[in-house]
Amino acid sequence: MSESADTARPARPPADERCGPGRPEAELSRLSFGGFRYDCRVLRQPHPGTVPILLLGGAAQDKYAWARHETRLARIATVVTVDLPGWGGADALPAQYGMDFLADAVGHTLDATGVRTANVMGACYGGVIGLRFAQRHPDRVARLALVGTRRTLPRQLRESFSSGVELLRGNDHHEFARRAAELFAPLADRALIRRRGAVYRLLERQFEQMTPGQADRFVKNTERLLRHPLYDPVPVPPPVETLFVHDEHDRFSSPGHGREMAAALPGARVAVMEAAGHMIPLEPPDEFTDLLLRFFTDQPLDDLPLSLSAER
Structure with missing residues (x-):
């Protein structure tokens, strides 16, 4: 084509x-x-x-x-x-x-x-x-x-990504959103990070509210990272x-x-x-x-x- x-x-x-x-x-x-x-x-x-x-x-x-x-x-x-x-x-x-x-x-x-x-x-x-x-x-x-x-x-990141894929496939958006937000904007980190709380909440909400189509694209994109x-x-x-x-x-x-x-x-x-x-x-x-x-x-x-x- x-x-x-x-x-x-x-x-x-x-x-x-x-x-x-x-x-x-x-x-x-x-x-x-x-x-x-x-x-x-x-x-x-x-x-x-x-x-x-x-x-x-x-x-x-x-x-x-x-x-x-x-x-x-x-x-x-x-x-x-x-x-x-x-x-x-x-x-x-x-x-x-x-x-x-x-x-x-x-x-x-x-x-x-x-x-x-x-x-x-x-x-x-x-x-x-x-x-x-x-x-x-x-x-x-x-x-x-x-x-x-x-x-x-x-290995640690690959395991984290793989578990995230399984959560999305199981339609557990809530747990996936929590883990993804903690990976990219960790609240538990004691380091000084500007707007940390606001960014965490933004990511958590965005991931939790993904539509089925968005979740499918996210899964495929993550699998691409693991495969290539x-x-x-x-x-x-x-x-x-x-x-x-x-x-x-x-x-x-x-x-x-x-x-x-x-x-x-x-x-x-x-x-x-x-x-x-x-x-x-x-x-x-x-x-x-x-x-x-x-x-x-x-x-x-x-x-x-x-x-x-x-x-x-």
């Missing part, structure tokens, strides 16, 4: 997405890749200061998850968010499809939106996809920001600028994971956010957006706020 964008005009965005002061109107498009339908959303900036910004979220994030960040990002660039196959309202993607397929779906998304080269930000699961995209299509990535990404899943390697040791060819962003108290992907991955990529940097856990886009959202704005416009990172530190 050929992979092409639907020829119909983009759907009219809901009222809360229409133009406001300094905010472009969102274009919504239904795309298809490999026989799987999925959705793309674009905020066009007619006078950009840098190439378009593509945001790839984690397993529980969809194309609307970046509303707080995109308002500022869209002031300097076109912003693309997407529900790849398996995400949001897209078709579920069976686990036998690996990271290469999703990376190529990213390339198809850029083709469909008329974007040749992009600044790519990938968070958690989205970081795995973003890195694979940069490895397979380095000429299409201007700068690469990888947030909370790791190379492998150790997260990381392909093929280096990202220069001159792709790469920044690993990690949180000081992230139990899922510590700063050490970022340093380990950065060591394999010439010139890569690591930024560490203090008083934050795994959910960095939610815990200090404004500082996170500041960091992306600096990185995607080639501003120096050596004078960051005290809550951030950047390393080469």
Whole structure:
């Protein structure tokens, strides 16, 4: 089956997405890749200061998850968010499809939106996809920001993910939500983490209220992580600028994971956010957006706020 964008005009965005002061109107498009339908959303900036910004979220994030960040990002660039196959309202993607397929779906998304080269930000699961995209299509990535990404899943995490799959298959959303929220925003951790309680409650509610379709997609996406390697040791060819962003108290992907991955990529940097856990886009959202704005416009990172530190 050929992979092409639907020829119909983009759907009219809901009222809360229409133009406001300094905010472009969102274009919504239904795309298809490999026989799987999925959705793309674009905020066009007619006078950009840098190439378009593509945001790839984690397993529980969809194309609307970046509303707080995109308002500022869209002031300097076109912003693309997407529900790849398996995400949001897209078709579920069976686990036998690996990271290469999703990376190529990213390339198809850029083709469909008329974007040749992009600044790519990938968070958690989205970081795995973003890195694979940069490895397979380095000429299409201007700068690469990888947030909370790791190379492998150790035995403990694999067991945790497997038990979560079984809970969802057994329709025990309550226990799954409790365990998932504790993994990504642990209340029991004594470390200082900003907005920890609010983020925990948000995650717990989101996981507990998953529809059957959302649970099925989440199961398949988790099985993909268990079935396929997260990381392909093929280096990202220069001159792709790469920044690993990690949180000081992230139990899922510590700063050490970022340093380990950065060591394999010439010139890569690591930024560490203090008083934050795994959910960095939610815990200090404004500082996170500041960091992306600096990185995607080639501003120096050596004078960051005290809550951030950047390393080469």
